[in-house]
Amino acid sequence: MNDILNSTKEKMNASIESMEKRFNTVRTGRANPSSLNGVMVEYYGAETPLKQLVTISVPEGNQLLIKPFDKSCINDIVKAITAANLGYNPTTDGETVRIIVPALTEERRVELTKQVRKIAEDAKISIRNERHDALDKIKKDEEVSEDEEKRLEKEVQTLVDDFNKKVESLLKEKEEELMTV
Numbered sequence: 001m002n003d004i005l006n007s008t009k010e011k012m013n014a015s016i017e018s019m020e021k022r023f024n025t026v027r028t029g030r031a032n033p034s035s036l037n038g039v040m041v042e043y044y045g046a047e048t049p050l051k052q053l054v055t056i057s058v059p060e061g062n063q064l065l066i067k068p069f070d071k072s073c074i075n076d077i078v079k080a081i082t083a084a085n086l087g088y089n090p091t092t093d094g095e096t097v098r099i100i101v102p103a104l105t106e107e108r109r110v111e112l113t114k115q116v117r118k119i120a121e122d123a124k125i126s127i128r129n130e131r132h133d134a135l136d137k138i139k140k141d142e143e144v145s146e147d148e149e150k151r152l153e154k155e156v157q158t159l160v161d162d163f164n165k166k167v168e169s170l171l172k173e174k175e176e177e178l179m180t181v
Contacts, residue, residue: 001144001152008134008156012127012163019123019167023174026112026119027086031058031101036066041080043073050080054097066090066097104178112178120171124164131160
């Protein structure tokens, strides 16, 4: 039975990690290299993740500096960043790409907050699904007594409650980050 609890806990942790990764792609008013994680560049006929082709640094709080390993693909990088529709306007000097991260408008902040809440809700749904799977496994196991089943159900519910608190905490943190001017 500990296997079921451990497996459930691992899957719930994976849901939290996935949520955090998705949170990192939502840009705030500060420059964050992870906001470019989803950008794919057409590189010699293949879609390649931007982070495999460049180094990204943050020289100032609102600026990203992108240095490609192969300078011949710099125009493709600019096109890919623009096409990703992140609200960035990349500029190039032929050797590097600079992105000045624009300040967020109040309307955009509210929109991003809604997006972050949706991501958190997806994580909660995933956690509930894991609870459902665990309870099914517990009920199907014929070796488990009724008392043991009740105890395990309580443990699974405690896990769900703990992970939901974690989701709420991370959501609150991200919302505050978004709404801070």
